[in-house]
Amino acid sequence: MSKKQTLVVIGNGMVGQTFLSDLMASKIKDQYAVITFCEEPRVAYDRVHLTEYFSGKSAEDLSMVEEGFFETNNITLHLGDKAETIDLKGKTVLSKKGISISYDKLVLATGSFPFVPPIPGYDRENCMVYRTIEDLEAITLAAKTAKIGSVVGGGLLGLEAAKALQDLGLKTNVIQFSPRLMSAQLDDGGAKMLANKIEALGISVLPNKNTLEIVEGERCKNKMIFADGEELETDLIVFSTGIRPRDEIARACGLKLGARGGIAINNQCKTSDPDVYAIGECAVWNEQIFGLVAPGYAMGRTVVSDLLGGTVSFTGADMSTKLKLNGVDVASIGDAHAITEGALVYSYQNEVEGIYKRLVVSKNGKKLLGAVLVGEASGYGTLLQYCLNEIDLPENPDALILPHRSDESVGLGSDALPATAQICSCFDVNKGQICSAIESGCMTIAALKNETKAATGCGGCLPLLKSVLDSELKSAGIAVNTDLCEHFPHTRRDLYNIVMVEDIKTFDDLIEHHGSGRGCEICRQAVGSILASYWNEYVLEKNHISLQDTNDTFLANMQKDGTYSIVPRMTGGEVSPDMLIALGQVAKKYKLYTKVTGGQRIDMFGARVDQLPLIWKELIDAGFESGHAYGKSLRTVKSCVGSTWCRYGIDDSISLAVALENRYKGLRAPHKIKFAVSGCTRECAEAQSKDIGIIATENGWNLYVCGNGGMKPRHGDLFATNLDKETLIKYIDRILVFYVRSADRMQRTSVWMENMEGGLDYLKSIVIEDKLNICDKLEAQMQHVIDTYQCEWKTTIEDESNLKRFRHFVNSDKQDQNVVFVEQRGQIRPANSAEQKHLKIAEEV
């Protein structure tokens, strides 16, 4: 067998890492010993979503490297070491730490650095850039002693930096050299609309400002002096004035560069040395530098193909882009500035709603050349497809940007797209690939994401992906069956609406009018939950008993041997010594196994069904109430001790946790709901992994939603920041009831969110902006649940007739002989089958 060749990759940024994972997924992975240098102290992370570092994502969350990636693939990683020189003749790379490596093939993915104009004073204290996690850490630290921050540069990144400064509590300015924001992507009209929107958010935009000098300020740390004679006092200055390729290593070894810098590459991404490639922002192709990740990924794929002996070429990239800047949708496609000869323009401007749209079409009006969308960009996917695939425009192209206030859709149906149409530009997935994934059995968005990677990057193509899926399934004659079960031709959401509209109070009434047959464990449980959420009647009422699943039916958690466990409520995880003693005494008396749960309370195992009312009588007398551990309902609100005890605590997390648990206890939902409240950003209560998570800040409470631990962990989404308690509770009321109304059966909030069209922004529009005009109703519904709360165990033991069911045999006081315990570590546990046999034999002897 031939000896492995050595492949060295310099740079482990987004492009370098994606190249490595593409290489490892290819046939030639075993032909190369791969070595990579990473100058930064951490491996590749998602710089596109860097701003999310401020809203709570950690460096680990942003990481692009799967755990064990380098180890599994036998890649040697030199972390925190910079490759400094290349000897092209001797084919060796020498690092700063003195490591020398001979290569057969070399890939340069050194990326770019933020350009800072050499204005006098540019290196003063608190003058910074915005590119790495370290930069963000430095900005955060500096912001602690600052009041005013200014961003130099009104490009895409500059506006993100401005939002970050504002979120850090600074009064924020954007200083723009040119007359308009995002000058590369937007025309005057679009830029003006964007500036209005940014200013409405409280960020000042200063156009046409040429900074001459930065000097010591009088009221602030720094002062900027402009060419027009004006001055600006500011504590913090963040430069976001473009990028420059990091080509110094290539320059030093004599590789050919572009006229304005950058490592020159050909269509195979080869540099002037045939064994050296360059990809990403360090490379210049046809005198163009591509400052987006997608072209960098495409270059990486080209290199993999070339190493394989394939024929893929890099021939430029589409620089269309869509993003949400400070909550404002902005998109730019193709020739946005109408520089193509003979190009004609349609535009639509709506200052009332803050919407600007522009279409650039060819001379004959047939083809779309470019577009600008500000304030409303839902048409991006359709327009991009017209542009990239040169599809003939409809007779009246302006219909594509004019508001359509009827239901008539003017979108380009996915059927009109050719198989080669690129759907996901982040991972270069075309319609043909998606269709074959659907044919091979991917019937859901989640399955398609998993199989093709489409919509897992920026997510902008998600609506289009869904439209392809729907249309393919439809044409394949596959009806997507969303019926709850064979007894109800409706979704859970439909049934909820029917219950609301028709005031239905029993399962029998519902199935008689809207279903068929006698029901099953699926629809009975679901309808039981809907009725309980909406009417909040006692769940063991005669009409409802037959709807209660395993645990609800005896208000306790059934274990493997048919015995039950009991969990009394301990709001916020708080319990007094006396209560703890009372609990211990009950557990001891009934010989129960006790264990502390993950939700900060105590679970007692091994109770027989006939013991449940006796045990609960004693617990209620001691002051406990039901913990609803058996229900698909609010479980616990976990908390840390917060400012009450903790040296670091910022606010009283326990009091809030107790108040919230008391407010929402007993709320029946499509699935269980867990909360947590942390008293500071150290996050000891792990709130970001809960359905509802709350973290104290200096200015109020940050609210996270739809997180999950368990089987498929999901980091909660930051929903709103610095809320006062009243607003916080209002939002939670609305979110929970909206979840209860709209989720599928047994769907946790995390999956509910993943499947919600429009995602977090949609939920915000309903809960914060009240887009559907239902917030009053959502709150009233929650108030009804709160007003009708009862401790189900108290209700149960207060009425003798309820207790009849709590016995193993209807006709005997004997116990279930199959329930046998043995001792382990001083407590009981169910006997296993071998032990059971042994014990039975012993008994008979």
Next chain:
Amino acid sequence: MSAKQWIDVCSQNDLQADSGICALVEDKQIAIFYMNLENKVYAINNFDPFGKANVLSRGLIGDIKGEPMVASPLHKQHFSLKTGQCFEDENVRIESYSIRIEKGRVEVSL
């Protein structure tokens, strides 16, 4: 044909509408289900052969394509209330028993 031996179990009032109870009859645990709209009773063994616990009387009942069934409260396997046949595994069938309501009393025959 010998006449069936009917054993008195409990009062009709002990039955739960569209739900189950458990009776001890000659050392056998019998799960008894009552469908109130049809006024029909069913009896099968209480032991769940998958979960290996005496729990079937505590399962939710209903029908699968018209066949009355109970879903095990442990792992939701379905059993016919008429025959004890498991819907998920044709090799699994639990005992079923004759049952009737006679003058307000529930009686089974083993």
